[in-house]
Amino acid sequence: xxxxxxxxxxxxxxxxxxxxxxxxxxxxxxxxxxxxxxxxxxxxxxxxxxxxxxxxxxxxxxxxxxxxxxxxxxxxxxxxxxxxxxxxxxxxxxxxxxxxxxxxxxxxxxxxxxxxxxxxxxxxxxxxxxxxxxxxxxxxxxxxxxxxxxxxxxxxxxxxxxxxxxxxxxxxxxxxxxxxxxxxxxxxxxxxxxxxxxxxxxxxxxxxxxxxxxxxxxxxxxxxxxxxxxxxxxxxxxxxxxxxxxxxxxxxxxxxxxxxxxxxxxxxxxxxxxxxxxxxxxxxxxxxxxxxxxxxxxxxxxxxxxxxxxxxxxxxxxxxxxxxxxxxxxxxxxxxxxxxxxxxxxxxxxxxxxxxxxxxxxxxxxxxxxxxxxxxxxxxxxxxxxxxxxxxxxxxxxxxxxxxxxxxxxxxxxxxxxxxxxxxxxxxxxxxxxxxxxxxxxxxxxxx
Ligand code: ADP
Numbered sequence: 001x002x003x004x005x006x007x008x009x010x011x012x013x014x015x016x017x018x019x020x021x022x023x024x025x026x027x028x029x030x031x032x033x034x035x036x037x038x039x040x041x042x043x044x045x046x047x048x049x050x051x052x053x054x055x056x057x058x059x060x061x062x063x064x065x066x067x068x069x070x071x072x073x074x075x076x077x078x079x080x081x082x083x084x085x086x087x088x089x090x091x092x093x094x095x096x097x098x099x100x101x102x103x104x105x106x107x108x109x110x111x112x113x114x115x116x117x118x119x120x121x122x123x124x125x126x127x128x129x130x131x132x133x134x135x136x137x138x139x140x141x142x143x144x145x146x147x148x149x150x151x152x153x154x155x156x157x158x159x160x161x162x163x164x165x166x167x168x169x170x171x172x173x174x175x176x177x178x179x180x181x182x183x184x185x186x187x188x189x190x191x192x193x194x195x196x197x198x199x200x201x202x203x204x205x206x207x208x209x210x211x212x213x214x215x216x217x218x219x220x221x222x223x224x225x226x227x228x229x230x231x232x233x234x235x236x237x238x239x240x241x242x243x244x245x246x247x248x249x250x251x252x253x254x255x256x257x258x259x260x261x262x263x264x265x266x267x268x269x270x271x272x273x274x275x276x277x278x279x280x281x282x283x284x285x286x287x288x289x290x291x292x293x294x295x296x297x298x299x300x301x302x303x304x305x306x307x308x309x310x311x312x313x314x315x316x317x318x319x320x321x322x323x324x325x326x327x328x329x330x331x332x333x334x335x336x337x338x339x340x341x342x343x344x345x346x347x348x349x350x351x352x353x354x355x356x357x358x359x360x361x362x363x364x365x366x367x368x369x370x371x372x373x374x375x376x377x378x379x380x381x382x383x384x385x386x387x388x389x390x391x392x393x394x395x396x397x398x399x400x401x402x403x404x405x406x407x408x409x410x411x412x413x414x415x416x417x418x419x420x421x422x423x424x425x426x427x428x429x430x431x432x433x434x435x436x437x438x439x440x441x442x443x444x445x446x447x448x
Pocket of ligand 1: 352353354356382384385386387395396400401402403409410411412413414415416439
């Protein structure tokens, strides 16, 4: 095997002038020629050695001479680096046609000579560009005409078994020319078709590459805009905290010191102002949390999902006991994840599952985990009010809420934060729900 590899590499090294694979058909034509040389050289020994022995034995010195010429030419074609590929191809066809001539003149037209002529012409159609496909027909016509003349003027000895006159020769070889012409029309058509397909494929590849580049550019633009936006949200919400703190504390002072001077209306105004300030504080702190997500780096750790759920439950203890919510989970696996983001995700989902409960119905929440080869699929299912299916995507958009504040309190950022955390960890989040029956939120976490 190693010997065969060394032999192939040696020949391939002498053909460094053949085109690149992107050139399409010219490359494959050259490659086929090189492969032919690689295989023909050892295989020709099967014909050459017995040929040489028999020729010397029976005194067919022309065959012996030509066999040697063919062997030397093939070795040159295979191993010479200084001869150009075109010359090698021409030399190859000289060998094929020479062989056909010698076989015809020694073994007659019923010998393998005509087969060599046909095989040589088909090979020529394949190896040379389509526009030269008629060349083989012309060469065969010239060859057969001259050979006919040789027969006519007794320049070649006619074998016993042949129908030995010129007319029979032309009758036989007209079939060869006919087949040759058919191939010279059909084979280039096939090759041209292949070339068109290759060109189209290349064109598509180029277009795809351009689109991919555009996409990459757009992605990096979106990424940088996103970072700018996060930076803006961070700075704005951070800087808003201070004046807001002043408003809240002065409102509290006003209320405390001058409460006796206020009538009911003034007290109501101060209450609205404090309530507004409180809401603004919630929004600002949620915004700050949102803008912090991609800035924070975590270290993954091996955790029992059950322990994480228990931690979330203890964080939400008050809400759970106030609403008599029940949280059920079985057989939760051990996973390798970032703990803090996972707690944030579960806390947001469980909090919503309780918040959006049905009146007069105790909230029951199921937490489940499944896995495939690459990721964990975790679900949080509730028996709450459910979500209209037209809003499945909208609820993950920042500030998007489905209810007024007097029905359910909130800022509309919770699910946007959850989505951002999940996506930051390389996962996805979605919801399945039926109005009046409850919702199931699913999210995936990459195992690595
Ligand atoms: P918030 O709860 O502050 O309004 P979220 O981003 O957490 O903001 O939720 C967005 C909207 O999605 C909510 O206003 C609510 O209408 C809907 N929603 C979220 N979770 C649930 C749930 N478990 N059941 C029903 N509706 C929900």
